[in-house]
Amino acid sequence: MTQRTQQTSWVVEARNLHKTFAWTPVLSDISFRIVSAEVVGIFGPNGAGKTTLLRLLAALLTPTSGRLTLFGSASSELAVRRKIGFLGHESYLYPDLTPEENLTFYGRAYQIPDLKGRIAQQLEYVGLQDWRTMPVRYFSRGMEQRLSLARALLHAPDLFLLDEPDTGLDPRAVSILHATLAEAKEQAKTVILTSHDFERTRELCTRALILHRGRIAWQSEATLPSPQEFVELYTACTR
Amino acid sequence: MWAILWKDLLLELRTKERVSSLFVLALLIILVFVFALTPEQLKQPAFGSALLWVALVFAGMLSIQRAFILEQERNCFAGLLLCPIDPGQVFFAKFLSNVCFLIIVEAVVAPLTLALLSLSFSVSLLGLVLVLLCGIVGFSALGTLCAAIAVRTRAREIILPLMLLPLLVPLFIAAVNVTGALLAGEAWTGTWFRILVAFDVIFVVTGWLAFGFVVQE
Numbered sequence: 001m002t003q004r005t006q007q008t009s010w011v012v013e014a015r016n017l018h019k020t021f022a023w024t025p026v027l028s029d030i031s032f033r034i035v036s037a038e039v040v041g042i043f044g045p046n047g048a049g050k051t052t053l054l055r056l057l058a059a060l061l062t063p064t065s066g067r068l069t070l071f072g073s074a075s076s077e078l079a080v081r082r083k084i085g086f087l088g089h090e091s092y093l094y095p096d097l098t099p100e101e102n103l104t105f106y107g108r109a110y111q112i113p114d115l116k117g118r119i120a121q122q123l124e125y126v127g128l129q130d131w132r133t134m135p136v137r138y139f140s141r142g143m144e145q146r147l148s149l150a151r152a153l154l155h156a157p158d159l160f161l162l163d164e165p166d167t168g169l170d171p172r173a174v175s176i177l178h179a180t181l182a183e184a185k186e187q188a189k190t191v192i193l194t195s196h197d198f199e200r201t202r203e204l205c206t207r208a209l210i211l212h213r214g215r216i217a218w219q220s221e222a223t224l225p226s227p228q229e230f231v232e233l234y235t236a237c238t239r
Numbered sequence: 240m241w242a243i244l245w246k247d248l249l250l251e252l253r254t255k256e257r258v259s260s261l262f263v264l265a266l267l268i269i270l271v272f273v274f275a276l277t278p279e280q281l282k283q284p285a286f287g288s289a290l291l292w293v294a295l296v297f298a299g300m301l302s303i304q305r306a307f308i309l310e311q312e313r314n315c316f317a318g319l320l321l322c323p324i325d326p327g328q329v330f331f332a333k334f335l336s337n338v339c340f341l342i343i344v345e346a347v348v349a350p351l352t353l354a355l356l357s358l359s360f361s362v363s364l365l366g367l368v369l370v371l372l373c374g375i376v377g378f379s380a381l382g383t384l385c386a387a388i389a390v391r392t393r394a395r396e397i398i399l400p401l402m403l404l405p406l407l408v409p410l411f412i413a414a415v416n417v418t419g420a421l422l423a424g425e426a427w428t429g430t431w432f433r434i435l436v437a438f439d440v441i442f443v444v445t446g447w448l449a450f451g452f453v454v455q456e
Binding site: 081093 | 241242245246249250254309312313314315317318319320321322323324325455
């Protein structure tokens with residue numbers, strides 16, 4: 001009998017990740033695998049290690065021990081970084097530059113072809129084309145977050161890492177964000193996002209995991225639980 | 240690398256904070272010395288040389304600190320590290336932008352110092368430009384490396400001078416000696432000049448190789 005082995009290409013593969021800050025463990029024994037086109041929601045209370053985990057995945061931090069590969073390579077490799085779009089708590093935008101100038105800087109850093117056209121497209125997408133020449137310093141929190149979304153999407157990444165992306169967004173910006181995630185899902189891109197709001201994020205996610213005190217307390221199977229079941233699970237895991 | 244350099248120059252053109260504060264500080268230092276010293280002392284090449292370098296070091300310190308504080312606002316430095324750019328290239332970009340700003344400042348401050356100190360313009364101007372450039376390169380290389388370490392600490396304004404000034408001593412001594420010899424019309428390409436060049440090479444290479452470790456959280 002011939003046994004066929006199906007080769008699975010993991011987008012993210014984390015094995016026994018540990019992260020310690022000043023001898024304090026922040027993440028312990030984190031292992032998971034994510035394949036292409038998955039939308040994974042990471043939930044957990046404040047201080048559970050969600051942001052640290054995303055920063056590890058974005059290669060902004062290095063694990064204290066364990067193995068982390070993205071697209072089959074070490075996450076710090078430049079070719080891998082090109083495939084990652086990261087939206088964090090901070091916008092990473094220069095306040096004294098205009099949206100156009102900020103995106104031009106990031107676009108040049110990512111060596112994006114036809115940059116002007118791409119910037120115009122992104123600014124229109126996030127509804128900031130009329131503010132393209134105003135320094136970011138004068139933007140509201142929601143406008144800055146929208147521009148930050150444009151920055152993260154500018155190089156059309158294959159893996160989106162979103163750290164509580166809807167924090168501080170107005171309803172219009174939330175709908176742009178959700179449209180972006182839905183589009184990413186359609187285009188078979190991989191999304192990992194952290195959130196407190198399971199009910200709102202549920203429809204976008206194909207998988208969920210709960211982090212508590214730096215450990216994975218629960219991971220979903222093929223189907224996600226209902227919001228009611230999830231609340232019960234969440235309460236039990238984070239007690 | 241050019242994207243970072245372009246962005247740094249654009250930010251300065253927009254705000255004009257860095258160059259203007261550097262000019263004011265450098266001119267203030269020179270004026271204090273001009274009024275504090277007697278006309279006889281001012282004509283001595285050793286004083287002129289020391290004055291040039293004191294002004295450059297303090298203005299340079301301000302420039303380097305400012306360069307990284309700009310990156311800390313909105314945590315832009317993390318945004319920079321997310322980009323597919325080798326950390327060595329990030330170092331070179333930040334280093335080159337510091338060199339550019341210090342050259343702009345020195346292009347005004349050095350001739351002004353020579354004029355105020357009534358020093359002879361018969362000195363080898365090309366030699367003076369070369370020595371100043373060597374000093375700026377060494378200072379910027381070490382300063383960029385130290386600022387990248389200091390900027391992540393809570394007391395960065397204190398940590399940077401504490402770390403940088405002792406390490407700058409060899410550069411400072413060599414530069415003052417070479418400039419003094421130049422202003423006195425003596426031979427200046429001896430041991431001190433070689434030390435100055437060696438300092439540049441060591442810290443440009445160290446910065447390029449070590450920057451990736453320094454910026455890693």
